[in-house]
Amino acid sequence: xxxxxxxxxxxTNGWRKHRTRxxxxxxxxxxxxxxxxxxxxxxxxxxxAWHQVLQQxxxxxxxxxxxxxxxxxxxxxxxxxxxxIGMERDAAEIKELExxxxxxxxxxxxxxxxxxxxxxxxxxxxxxxxxxxxxxxGEPEAVEPMLKLLGVxxxxxxxxxxxxxxxxxxxxxxFLGAEKLGVKLSGSVVVGDSVWDLLAAQRAKALGVGLLSGxxxxxxxxxxxxxxxxxxxxxxxxxxxxxxxxxEI
Amino acid sequence: xxxxxxxxxxxTNGWRKHRTRxxxxxxxxxxxxxxxxxxxxxxxxxxxAWHQVLQQxxxxxxxxxxxxxxxxxxxxxxxxxxxxIGMERDAAEIKELExxxxxxxxxxxxxxxxxxxxxxxxxxxxxxxxxxxxxxxGEPEAVEPMLKLLGVxxxxxxxxxxxxxxxxxxxxxxFLGAEKLGVKLSGSVVVGDSVWDLLAAQRAKALGVGLLSGxxxxxxxxxxxxxxxxxxxxxxxxxxxxxxxxxEI
Numbered sequence: 001x002x003x004x005x006x007x008x009x010x011x012t013n014g015w016r017k018h019r020t021r022x023x024x025x026x027x028x029x030x031x032x033x034x035x036x037x038x039x040x041x042x043x044x045x046x047x048x049a050w051h052q053v054l055q056q057x058x059x060x061x062x063x064x065x066x067x068x069x070x071x072x073x074x075x076x077x078x079x080x081x082x083x084x085i086g087m088e089r090d091a092a093e094i095k096e097l098e099x100x101x102x103x104x105x106x107x108x109x110x111x112x113x114x115x116x117x118x119x120x121x122x123x124x125x126x127x128x129x130x131x132x133x134x135x136x137x138g139e140p141e142a143v144e145p146m147l148k149l150l151g152v153x154x155x156x157x158x159x160x161x162x163x164x165x166x167x168x169x170x171x172x173x174x175f176l177g178a179e180k181l182g183v184k185l186s187g188s189v190v191v192g193d194s195v196w197d198l199l200a201a202q203r204a205k206a207l208g209v210g211l212l213s214g215x216x217x218x219x220x221x222x223x224x225x226x227x228x229x230x231x232x233x234x235x236x237x238x239x240x241x242x243x244x245x246x247x248e249i
Numbered sequence: 250x251x252x253x254x255x256x257x258x259x260x261t262n263g264w265r266k267h268r269t270r271x272x273x274x275x276x277x278x279x280x281x282x283x284x285x286x287x288x289x290x291x292x293x294x295x296x297x298a299w300h301q302v303l304q305q306x307x308x309x310x311x312x313x314x315x316x317x318x319x320x321x322x323x324x325x326x327x328x329x330x331x332x333x334i335g336m337e338r339d340a341a342e343i344k345e346l347e348x349x350x351x352x353x354x355x356x357x358x359x360x361x362x363x364x365x366x367x368x369x370x371x372x373x374x375x376x377x378x379x380x381x382x383x384x385x386x387g388e389p390e391a392v393e394p395m396l397k398l399l400g401v402x403x404x405x406x407x408x409x410x411x412x413x414x415x416x417x418x419x420x421x422x423x424f425l426g427a428e429k430l431g432v433k434l435s436g437s438v439v440v441g442d443s444v445w446d447l448l449a450a451q452r453a454k455a456l457g458v459g460l461l462s463g464x465x466x467x468x469x470x471x472x473x474x475x476x477x478x479x480x481x482x483x484x485x486x487x488x489x490x491x492x493x494x495x496x497e498i
Contacts, residue, residue: 041311041312041313043312043313044293044296044297044300044312044313044316045297045312047293048293048294048297048360051293051360052360055360055362060362060365062290062362062364062365062462062481063290063292063293063294063464064290064292064293064461064462064463064464067293067464111297111300111301111304113304113309113311115311116309116311212313213311213313214313215312215313215316215464216466217465217466217467217468217469218466218468218469219466219467219468219469220466220467220468232311
């Protein structure tokens with residue numbers, strides 16, 4: 001594959017056209033990415049799948065409240081929900097709800113697309129030598145096809161919540177991702193669409209960068225400590241220098 | 250039906266318990282309500298239905314961008330989208346997309362629920378004599394079952410975008426609603442979940458009140474001129490006095 005530099009600029013359709021020229025090595029902080037809402041457009045399908053799960057269990061929780069919990073690991077989201085509706089915390093019940101969600105979400109997964117510029121961003125980082133990894137609360141079954149859509153090579157470090165003891169907003173998936181890259185998380189950038197990613201970044205003393213592509217408002221991400229906010233991965237790619245990335249001249 | 254006053258207070262399940270006592274007549278500004286996202290939990294299903302429509306037409310628009318267009322009339326949303334992707338504005342194509350959306354949304358409508366406190370809020374306003382109406386961009390086919398869920402009497406003024414020349418963010422549906430109530434919109438409160446409702450309120454010199462239940466962030470609603478912001482209709486009901494409603498002592 002020919003190395004390219006994606007000097008992106010916004011076009012009118014919300015996508016970006018890329019001028020192609022040989023890429024150069026670049027210097028910059030390692031980047032740890034969330035997956036759903038950050039690289040792939042999965043948040044809204046997750047919301048309606050969870051809504052359906054809870055309806056089947058006669059639990060009334062409106063979609064906007066579910067939306068704000070997406071990105072938390074199920075281990076964190078469900079116990080909180082149980083407490084809120086006054087149910088006993090029950091490991092078997094939590095497992096059942098997670099199973100049902102997995103089932104309903106997988107029926108929708110074929111409609112999930114990569115977010116604008118996501119492939120190009122990861123390619124560009126790879127080609128210019130900026131280390132990057134992915135840390136996600138997603139289930140292996142749901143993550144695998146997304147990595148394929150994104151063209152993520154098998155060699156890229158991808159950390160699932162299941163591989164860590166504590167899910168987001170604990171920064172464990174990002175710590176493990178940084179470890180696999182052989183870098184310090186505190187010197188890295190965490191890129192996410194939810195406040196949970198940004199809180200994880202804060203806890204790890206990493207720089208948090210927010211994307212609007214998960215449907216949070218700008219001020220919500222700023223309030224959670226986002227250092228910079230972009231629309232989507234393509235918008236971030238167009239502004240890489242703002243994050244301290246510098247190409248060799 | 251026994252008249253009740255719904256002095257709501259938040260409970261832990263996001264719903265509210267209502268103490269019941271005889272309601273009194275109240276004095277206060279007329280209220281004009283949006284429907285989807287404001288009284289019923291329909292926004293997220295609309296988003297994924299639109300996403301599916303656009304995918305079928307090979308138009309790539311991520312869900313979060315669709316989300317921020319919900320509440321605009323199709324007449325406003327689709328021409329803007331066409332311009333964004335560089336397509337010719339085409340009345341037949343717009344009609345086809347609207348048809349397809351209606352079809353896909355109606356398949357999902359049985360999962361739509363009323364938002365917490367919506368029925369109680371409308372009942373309370375009726376019983377205390379505060380005039381209210383509904384103004385929506387929704388299609389008649391989709392609006393009808395929602396009014397049933399909400400227990401809206403046939404006598405209540407409900408204005409559809411189709412009955413006006415210009416959809417939101419033009420305030421026409423709210424103007425017509427106020428006219429049907431025999432009140433001035435400029436002395437009324439417009440309650441909505443989207444910035445389009447709040448912009449319509451501003452244009453009509455009405456007081457705009459935002460609800461978070463459509464999935465916008467608080468700052469987005471404030472930025473569009475919301476005078477007050479509540480979580481959902483139940484939360485508004487619990488704070489009616491803040492909007493100038495006063496019960497007879």
